[in-house]
Amino acid sequence: MKKIQRLEMVDISKSFHGIPANKNINLHVESGEVLGLLGENGAGKTTLMNILYGLYQPDSGDIRINGKNIRIHNPLESISHGIGMVHQHFMLVQNHSVIENIALGYKDTPFFFPKVSIRKKVEAFSKEFNFSIDFEKKIWQLSAGEQQRVEIIKALLNGADVLILDEPTSVLTPQEIAELFSILEAMKKNGHMIIFISHKLDEITQICDRVTVLKKGEIVGHADTSDTDKKALARMMVGRDVIFNINKEKIERGKKVLTVDRVNILGDKGNMAVKDISFSLYRNEIFGIAGVAGNGQRELAETITGIREAESGEILISDKDITNKSPRHIYDEGVSHVPEERIRFGIAPGLHLYDNAILKQHHLDKFSKRMFIRYPRVKDHAKALVKDFKVAAHTINTEIKNLSGGNIQKLILGRETSDQPALLVASHPTYGLDVGATEYLRKQLLDLRRQGSAILLFSEDLEEIFELCDRVAVIFDGEFTGILDADDPRLCDIGMLMAGTKRIDIQDTP
Amino acid sequence: MKIRITDRDHITGLRSLAANIMSLAAGLLAISLIFLLNKVNPIFAISEIFSGSFGSMYGFKETITKAIPLILIGSGLTLAFRAKFWNIGAEGQLLMGAVFSSWIGLNIGPHLPSYLIVPLMFLAGFIGGALWGIIPAILKIRYSINEVICTLMLNYICAEFLTMLIVGPWKGKTRFGFPGTDNLPESAILGLIPGSRIHYATLILALVSAVILTILIYKTRFGYEARVVGENPDAGKYAGIDFLKTSMILMAISGGLAGFAGVGEMAGIHKYLGYPASLSSGYGFTAIIVAWLAKLNPLYAIFSGIFFAGILVGGDAIQISLGLPAATVEIVNGTLLVFLIMGDYFLKHKVTIQFSKQTQGAS
Numbered sequence A: 001m002k003k004i005q006r007l008e009m010v011d012i013s014k015s016f017h018g019i020p021a022n023k024n025i026n027l028h029v030e031s032g033e034v035l036g037l038l039g040e041n042g043a044g045k046t047t048l049m050n051i052l053y054g055l056y057q058p059d060s061g062d063i064r065i066n067g068k069n070i071r072i073h074n075p076l077e078s079i080s081h082g083i084g085m086v087h088q089h090f091m092l093v094q095n096h097s098v099i100e101n102i103a104l105g106y107k108d109t110p111f112f113f114p115k116v117s118i119r120k121k122v123e124a125f126s127k128e129f130n131f132s133i134d135f136e137k138k139i140w141q142l143s144a145g146e147q148q149r150v151e152i153i154k155a156l157l158n159g160a161d162v163l164i165l166d167e168p169t170s171v172l173t174p175q176e177i178a179e180l181f182s183i184l185e186a187m188k189k190n191g192h193m194i195i196f197i198s199h200k201l202d203e204i205t206q207i208c209d210r211v212t213v214l215k216k217g218e219i220v221g222h223a224d225t226s227d228t229d230k231k232a233l234a235r236m237m238v239g240r241d242v243i244f245n246i247n248k249e250k251i252e253r254g255k256k257v258l259t260v261d262r263v264n265i266l267g268d269k270g271n272m273a274v275k276d277i278s279f280s281l282y283r284n285e286i287f288g289i290a291g292v293a294g295n296g297q298r299e300l301a302e303t304i305t306g307i308r309e310a311e312s313g314e315i316l317i318s319d320k321d322i323t324n325k326s327p328r329h330i331y332d333e334g335v336s337h338v339p340e341e342r343i344r345f346g347i348a349p350g351l352h353l354y355d356n357a358i359l360k361q362h363h364l365d366k367f368s369k370r371m372f373i374r375y376p377r378v379k380d381h382a383k384a385l386v387k388d389f390k391v392a393a394h395t396i397n398t399e400i401k402n403l404s405g406g407n408i409q410k411l412i413l414g415r416e417t418s419d420q421p422a423l424l425v426a427s428h429p430t431y432g433l434d435v436g437a438t439e440y441l442r443k444q445l446l447d448l449r450r451q452g453s454a455i456l457l458f459s460e461d462l463e464e465i466f467e468l469c470d471r472v473a474v475i476f477d478g479e480f481t482g483i484l485d486a487d488d489p490r491l492c493d494i495g496m497l498m499a500g501t502k503r504i505d506i507q508d509t510p
Numbered sequence B: 001m002k003i004r005i006t007d008r009d010h011i012t013g014l015r016s017l018a019a020n021i022m023s024l025a026a027g028l029l030a031i032s033l034i035f036l037l038n039k040v041n042p043i044f045a046i047s048e049i050f051s052g053s054f055g056s057m058y059g060f061k062e063t064i065t066k067a068i069p070l071i072l073i074g075s076g077l078t079l080a081f082r083a084k085f086w087n088i089g090a091e092g093q094l095l096m097g098a099v100f101s102s103w104i105g106l107n108i109g110p111h112l113p114s115y116l117i118v119p120l121m122f123l124a125g126f127i128g129g130a131l132w133g134i135i136p137a138i139l140k141i142r143y144s145i146n147e148v149i150c151t152l153m154l155n156y157i158c159a160e161f162l163t164m165l166i167v168g169p170w171k172g173k174t175r176f177g178f179p180g181t182d183n184l185p186e187s188a189i190l191g192l193i194p195g196s197r198i199h200y201a202t203l204i205l206a207l208v209s210a211v212i213l214t215i216l217i218y219k220t221r222f223g224y225e226a227r228v229v230g231e232n233p234d235a236g237k238y239a240g241i242d243f244l245k246t247s248m249i250l251m252a253i254s255g256g257l258a259g260f261a262g263v264g265e266m267a268g269i270h271k272y273l274g275y276p277a278s279l280s281s282g283y284g285f286t287a288i289i290v291a292w293l294a295k296l297n298p299l300y301a302i303f304s305g306i307f308f309a310g311i312l313v314g315g316d317a318i319q320i321s322l323g324l325p326a327a328t329v330e331i332v333n334g335t336l337l338v339f340l341i342m343g344d345y346f347l348k349h350k351v352t353i354q355f356s357k358q359t360q361g362a363s
């Protein structure tokens, strides 16, 4: 029997600086239920959940547990009421072990020997929900999926009956998503209630019982997932039909742009993360690198763009050696970069939106003259980006950290694609984007391809890979297990290639 | 009773100003308590402080005199702190400026007219302070040595180095065996506003620096890079910003401005190179508070510099008139800093105390 049988949010409104983010929202969840929250980027999903978790105070409206009004002033209070939240960006201490992190967040941790007393509880929990995790490992040694499980254990151990998951799957591999879902199913049986935010409609229809759709801060619809489908949800959300499959035209590839020749790269843990990889990439071509996260993709992208050094090997852009050159030098050769960890690398959170619109481009003549930044131009540029990419921001003067996750991503994408780069290195470009923005971005990438850019696309989303790419390489443990044309029939074994259980001899036609 | 902490999500400029004023007021209240414990009437003491510094022409002139180094160093620190480079070494950078400029003044001064030697001394002072600032910048970026510890320690090294000079090789013949160099030649001594100790060349330099720094931070490429690095070093790396170059430049500026302050104190007030403690009464540290109160905006540092100079002067005044110990000024300053930082916390968080029992208990 759970403490919370029914949770309601009644008439919740919240605005920031006079701009409403949530308007008269009503929703409820019951024990044993998974509620999906759906909505375009900036619709107000995270804000609403932050209110429930006590991070923001609503301007008006009530939160009710089992019919009784409560007020939640801060996360500590919401935890004590039985509400837990896993944010998209995890909040764990990297140099501490799993068990230490759990003890740190546990409300009844004793002062002495905290680990000993907690260990038993944690072990019982992991059995119940089938968590598999080594409690002595340090956080930095864990994959994103494992870190998320630690966050979930933390919430459950604190007695969370309601678990809020804000875009939990965008950092997970398909395997990890399946594991997460089985944990959620177990929790459901147990009487927990879950609020699940995602942009992936397949996931919503798979795991949720009901779904509520937000648009511009208002509820525009509810549905039972049993009697709706992906298309209808998308229409409810965007207000028009969304094309899920785009057809790319055949284009002859042009001159060679990027040559990667027998490159070896060290990872953060001192292991060889990329081993002897070679490939080339041409104008008018999208080259996909598929693989389970953590198999060397990040290191490879960082080395090509100059953030990380290669141990050996050579990287050329149109026959110019750029190996281990500075990020600015490489940018000036025409390489732009959508980083995997967008919050960590892609923005300076406290600066204005327009400042962030020229990150890495501020030294170009068009944005600075002698020592001065040409702010009028910068602002015009920022306005254009906001308009083209439909970034939901009230003004370009706002601090970029006030934007919703997806809108930050849109700004970065706009910034990196606006200059017709010779080579675009894009890691998971559609992470966190809503269906409309995803559609727009994919078209944008195909446009770039038509106009002569070469695109190196890292993605775990196989659908995306097949839809966009001309050629696909599969990476496993720092090595390519195959490079194939996207229409090669042998790609039906891509699962085995990604798992490293199969290899196709590589013949990269130079 | 229950204490409750909630984040605030609307912070306006007005609120932030109100928070500053209220924390200063609360700080003065706390200081009153200290005065009371020392059996001094706090209202009298505090009004003495402000009438001593702003209430009379003499006091006000003294206040401006002391504001000069505070504005120079404080505005330089706003730049360093924006890039999250915690320069605690302005004291040493000031002294280095004094050392460099006194060498020029003593050795070249006798042969040159004032309008040549004074600019030369300021140049030397800037270079001295800048060099002393660049050392921790290189150590931090190249060898990951913590800049707080490094800049702090360099203060002591510089003070000892200066002392070594004035008791050893640079000891003046006219000092009758006491430590200190000879007096500067007439041409190397900074002109004063008549009837005061305000060395106007440095004052103008301080005001101009604050304005130029404001432009530098908000309008230039370098300022942009410094702000990006301060906001998020990883983004700085991604954006191709050269950390070594950026840190060296900003510490050269921050240190150089402290060096200017050193020139002003040495050639405007003392007229020779004496003991470190007499050259600077902790301006390098007080300026940290000045930069903080200015919300890291160099233009505001002009006002916060004058404010804290007033406290220094007023503190000296009550020390004499009320017979309080010499540490009084430091206590006043320290207390105000603590309250300003607390004020910042209350600006960002809302704290409510609830006395009645909660209706819905958390079980």
Ligand SMILES: Nc1ncnc2c1ncn2[C@@H]1O[C@H](COP(=O)(O)OP(=O)(O)OP(=O)(O)O)[C@@H](O)[C@H]1O
Pocket: A016, A017, A020, A021, A039, A040, A041, A042, A043, A044, A045, A046, A047, A048, A392, A393, A394, A402, A403, A404, A405, A406, A407, A432, B009
């Ligand atoms: N602290 C804040 N200050 C000002 N505006 C904010 C703040 N937090 C959110 N907003 C604004 O409120 C709106 C809703 O943001 P929210 O993060 O809830 O969107 P979301 O639905 O989670 O979007 P996404 O799918 O992109 O994550 C956005 O327009 C955002 O700019």
Ligand SMILES: [Mg+2]
Pocket: A045, A046, A047, A166, A404, A405, A406
């Ligand atoms: Mg969100």
